[in-house]
Amino acid sequence: MSRHHLTIVVSLLSVSAIGKPPPTPSEFLGFEVGGDRQLADYRQITAYLRALAANSGKIQVENLGPTTLGNELILAAISSEQNLRELKKYQDIARRLADPRGLTPPEIDALVEQGKLIVLVTCNIHSTEIGASQMAMEWAHALITAEDAQTQRRLDNVILLLVPSLNPDGQIMETEWYRKNLGTKYEGMRLPWLYHHYVGHDDNRDWFMLTQKETRALNRAVYFKWFPQVWLDEHQMGSAGPRIFTPPYADPVAKTIHPLIWRGVNLIGTTMAFRLEERNKSGVIHAYSYDAYWPGGTKNTAWWKNIFGLLTEVASARLATPIDVPPTELSGGRKGLIEYEQQTSFPNPWPGGRWRLRDIMDYERIASDALLESCTEHRRDFLRGAATMALSAIAAGKPDEYYRIPIAQADPVTAAHLAHLMAEHGVKVQISVDGKAFLINTAQPYGAFVSEMLGIQRYPRVKVTTGASILAPYDVAAWSLPLMMGVEVQKVSLPAAEAANSRPITDGDWPTGGVDGSGPIYALSPEANNVSRLINAAAKQKRALSIATAEFTSGGVRHRAGTILLEPGSDLGSLASKYHLRVQALTQKPSVPAARLREVRVGIYKPWLASMDEGWTRWLLEQYEFNLKTLDNAAVKAGKLNGAFDAIILPDVQKEVILEGKPKREEESMKYFAEFPPEYANGIGKEGAKNLKDFVAGGGTLIALAHSGELLIDEFNIPVRNVLAKAKAEAFSCPGSILRVSLDRNHPVTYGMPAQAAAFVNEPIAYETVLPGEEMRRTVLAWYPDDPEDVLLSGWIHGQEKLVRRAAAVALTYGKGKIVLLGFRVQHRAQTEGTFKLLFNAIHWAGMG
Numbered sequence: 001m002s003r004h005h006l007t008i009v010v011s012l013l014s015v016s017a018i019g020k021p022p023p024t025p026s027e028f029l030g031f032e033v034g035g036d037r038q039l040a041d042y043r044q045i046t047a048y049l050r051a052l053a054a055n056s057g058k059i060q061v062e063n064l065g066p067t068t069l070g071n072e073l074i075l076a077a078i079s080s081e082q083n084l085r086e087l088k089k090y091q092d093i094a095r096r097l098a099d100p101r102g103l104t105p106p107e108i109d110a111l112v113e114q115g116k117l118i119v120l121v122t123c124n125i126h127s128t129e130i131g132a133s134q135m136a137m138e139w140a141h142a143l144i145t146a147e148d149a150q151t152q153r154r155l156d157n158v159i160l161l162l163v164p165s166l167n168p169d170g171q172i173m174e175t176e177w178y179r180k181n182l183g184t185k186y187e188g189m190r191l192p193w194l195y196h197h198y199v200g201h202d203d204n205r206d207w208f209m210l211t212q213k214e215t216r217a218l219n220r221a222v223y224f225k226w227f228p229q230v231w232l233d234e235h236q237m238g239s240a241g242p243r244i245f246t247p248p249y250a251d252p253v254a255k256t257i258h259p260l261i262w263r264g265v266n267l268i269g270t271t272m273a274f275r276l277e278e279r280n281k282s283g284v285i286h287a288y289s290y291d292a293y294w295p296g297g298t299k300n301t302a303w304w305k306n307i308f309g310l311l312t313e314v315a316s317a318r319l320a321t322p323i324d325v326p327p328t329e330l331s332g333g334r335k336g337l338i339e340y341e342q343q344t345s346f347p348n349p350w351p352g353g354r355w356r357l358r359d360i361m362d363y364e365r366i367a368s369d370a371l372l373e374s375c376t377e378h379r380r381d382f383l384r385g386a387a388t389m390a391l392s393a394i395a396a397g398k399p400d401e402y403y404r405i406p407i408a409q410a411d412p413v414t415a416a417h418l419a420h421l422m423a424e425h426g427v428k429v430q431i432s433v434d435g436k437a438f439l440i441n442t443a444q445p446y447g448a449f450v451s452e453m454l455g456i457q458r459y460p461r462v463k464v465t466t467g468a469s470i471l472a473p474y475d476v477a478a479w480s481l482p483l484m485m486g487v488e489v490q491k492v493s494l495p496a497a498e499a500a501n502s503r504p505i506t507d508g509d510w511p512t513g514g515v516d517g518s519g520p521i522y523a524l525s526p527e528a529n530n531v532s533r534l535i536n537a538a539a540k541q542k543r544a545l546s547i548a549t550a551e552f553t554s555g556g557v558r559h560r561a562g563t564i565l566l567e568p569g570s571d572l573g574s575l576a577s578k579y580h581l582r583v584q585a586l587t588q589k590p591s592v593p594a595a596r597l598r599e600v601r602v603g604i605y606k607p608w609l610a611s612m613d614e615g616w617t618r619w620l621l622e623q624y625e626f627n628l629k630t631l632d633n634a635a636v637k638a639g640k641l642n643g644a645f646d647a648i649i650l651p652d653v654q655k656e657v658i659l660e661g662k663p664k665r666e667e668e669s670m671k672y673f674a675e676f677p678p679e680y681a682n683g684i685g686k687e688g689a690k691n692l693k694d695f696v697a698g699g700g701t702l703i704a705l706a707h708s709g710e711l712l713i714d715e716f717n718i719p720v721r722n723v724l725a726k727a728k729a730e731a732f733s734c735p736g737s738i739l740r741v742s743l744d745r746n747h748p749v750t751y752g753m754p755a756q757a758a759a760f761v762n763e764p765i766a767y768e769t770v771l772p773g774e775e776m777r778r779t780v781l782a783w784y785p786d787d788p789e790d791v792l793l794s795g796w797i798h799g800q801e802k803l804v805r806r807a808a809a810v811a812l813t814y815g816k817g818k819i820v821l822l823g824f825r826v827q828h829r830a831q832t833e834g835t836f837k838l839l840f841n842a843i844h845w846a847g848m849g
C-alpha cells in the first residue's frame, strides 16, 4: 500500500471514529493480514497500533527510542481504560515489588492485592520470524474490541506491554526483500545481508552486554520503568520439526536462578500447550532444544532478575509463502526429540502437510491468549513471586560482601565500563568513599544476576540416560565478565561504616583523563583499549605518533614496549580527557627504537551469505573510530587492493563461503544450497584469493579471524596448520568457553596485553607452526597451557589436551606485507573486551613503518 493511501485511511478513521468499532488490521491496511503472500511492514504495523490508540482508551503507544537505522521502537500498553489511567500507580507497585527492601509482609500483601500483573510480550526480534509481528495487530484489535466478561477480566488484571517487533529495521528489510521477490524464483528466500544493520540474528545474544540501541532501549523500559513480572518472547524455528515449542524448557538449568521461575514458567507453558491441544493444534512440544541456562537472550537475562521469562518457537513457512512438508521430511534431531516420534512432551505429532503464515499466527495467538489467561488466574501468585524472589536474592548475599572493581588496574576505562554496564542492568553500584573502586553488594534484588555475570561458569553435566554423553548447551557455555573483559574484580568484606559512606555511581564516573607534566614528548601506556581510540583520532588529525618497539626507562619510570609516543600539541589534553586516559610528559625524548604510526585504511570483507561476525566487527571498529570500508566479492575480485587499503579483515567465515559463497558441507550431508539472485551468488573465487595474496605480497596486512584462517592456510603456503581442522565433536568440543592463553608481549600485535589472557573459544582451532625459510618470519603470539588442567577458566570443554602447547594466534611476515591469524574469538559479539586489543593492534601494525 502506498503511503498516500495509508494517510487517507488513517484520517478517515480519526474523523469517523466516534461510536464506530476500530477497524480490523485487514480493513485498515486494505489487504488480508495473515493471508498467503501478504505481509504488513513495520511502518504499517505502527500506523495501525497508533490509529487504535487514537480511538481507544484501552491502548497507548510508547516510543522507546530510535533504532540503529532511525526507525522508532514502539511498545503498546494494552489494558482496561481504568488501569491505563493509573499507569503510574501500577508502575510504582511493580517497582516496589521488584525491590521490596523496607516493606513489611503486610505491606507486600497490600501491594500484591492492589497491583496489576505487568506482562511484556516481545515479537519478531529475529526478523524472518515474521508471524508474531502480524499477529500483534490482530491480538491488539481483539483485546480492545472484545466485550465479553473473560477479556474484560483479563484486561482488569493484566497490563500487557506488546512490542510488535524488537527489530523494526530488520522487519522492514525483510518485508521489502519479500515484496521485491514475490512471484520470482527467489520468493521467500533469505536476505543476502544481515537483518540487523550490525548484528543480524545475534540481536538476541546481546542482552547481558547491552551494546545495541534496540537492546538498550528495551532494557531501560524493563528495568527502570515498567518492571514486568512476566515476559514472553515469541520466535519461530525450522520448518520440518514440531509446530510449536512452549515451556517447560529443556535441560540444563542454571544453578543461580530461583526455582520459582521454572514453576511459574511451567504453569504458563502448560496452559499454552493445553489450549493448543484443545483447539486441535498438533505438533506441540516442550522440553525441546531450548535450555534454561544461558543469559544472553531477552527473557533469559530476565530470569536472573526475578522475571518469569517464556519463549515460544513456532515452525516457519517461507515468510508469507506457504510450504509443503511431506511426512518423510519430518525430523527431530535436537535435544528433547531425537527421532520424530510421539513422546509425553510431544503427545500429538504434526503429520506433515501444508504450513502457512496463517497457521503460525493462529498458534501464536492461542499461546498468547493462554498467557493472559494464566496471568489473570495467577496475578497474585506472580506479583508475590516477584517480591519473594527479590527477597531471596537479597538473603542469598551478605550485607558486608561486595564485588570490588578497583579503578587502578591495567585498563581503568574497561573496568569502569563493567561497573556502568552493571548499573545499566539495574544493579545497585556504588563508588567507595576514597573514590578508588566501584562496589557491588551481593545482597540485592538482582544479586543472582550479579553473581552469574561476575562469577565463573561450570557447565552442568546433565545426562539423559546412564552412559550417554552430557547435554550440549544451546548457545555458549561461559560469560564471566571479569574474564571476558580482562577486568580485575575482587570479592571483599567491607566494614559497615565504609559501605555507608560510599555513594551511588553516576554517568560521569569515569577515570579522569589528562596530561601530566610538560616536556618535549609524551608517553601513553598501551594497556587500555581506548588507546586505540586516541591513536585513531590523533592519526585523523595528522598528529605525529610513534610507538616504542622496546621497553625504556625515563625519569626512573619503566615504560613497556608498545608505549605510544606523542608530540606536544594544544589539544592533547582534550583528547586524553575525552578517552579517560593519562598521558605523561617525558623530560627528554627516549633513546628507544620507535616506529611511526600512520592512519590505517581498513577493509572488512562482507560475504553475501551474511556473517554476524562481519557485522559485530564492523560495529566494534566503528565504535573505536577506525577508518573502515566494506569490501564485497566484486571489490576483492577487482583487485588493486593496495591502492585502497592498508589492512583487510576477513571475519570469522568459512573458507567455502569466502571462495564460493556456499557453506561447507560434510561428506554425508545434503549438498543442495538454495541459490541467491546472481548479483549475490558465488564468492571471491580463485582470482579473489590471488588478489588477496598480491595485496599482502605488495605490503598489505591481512587479518584472518578464526575460521577464515583456513583460506590462508590452504591458499597462501604459510607454515601454519589447524590440527583440529578435521576433529569431530567426540574428540574435541568447546561450544563457547573461556580458556587460558599465554602471550608473547613483545610483538606489535600483543603490545599492552597481559602475560596471560582469557581467550573465548567456540570453534576447533589450534595452530601448529613450523620454522619457515628466510623469506618470512613467524611469531607465535598466543598459546595454550602446557597442562590440560590449566586450559579451562570458565564454561565447558571436552578434549582440552588437544590444545596443549598449540598456538592460539600467529603473526607472519609475507613478502612486503603481514599476516595475522587470530584463532580464537578476540572480539566475539563485542563482548570480549580483554582481547579486543589483539584485533586493534593487528590493524595498527599495518600502519607501522
Ligand SMILES: [Zn+2]
Binding pocket: 126, 129, 235, 236
Ligand atoms: Zn528466533
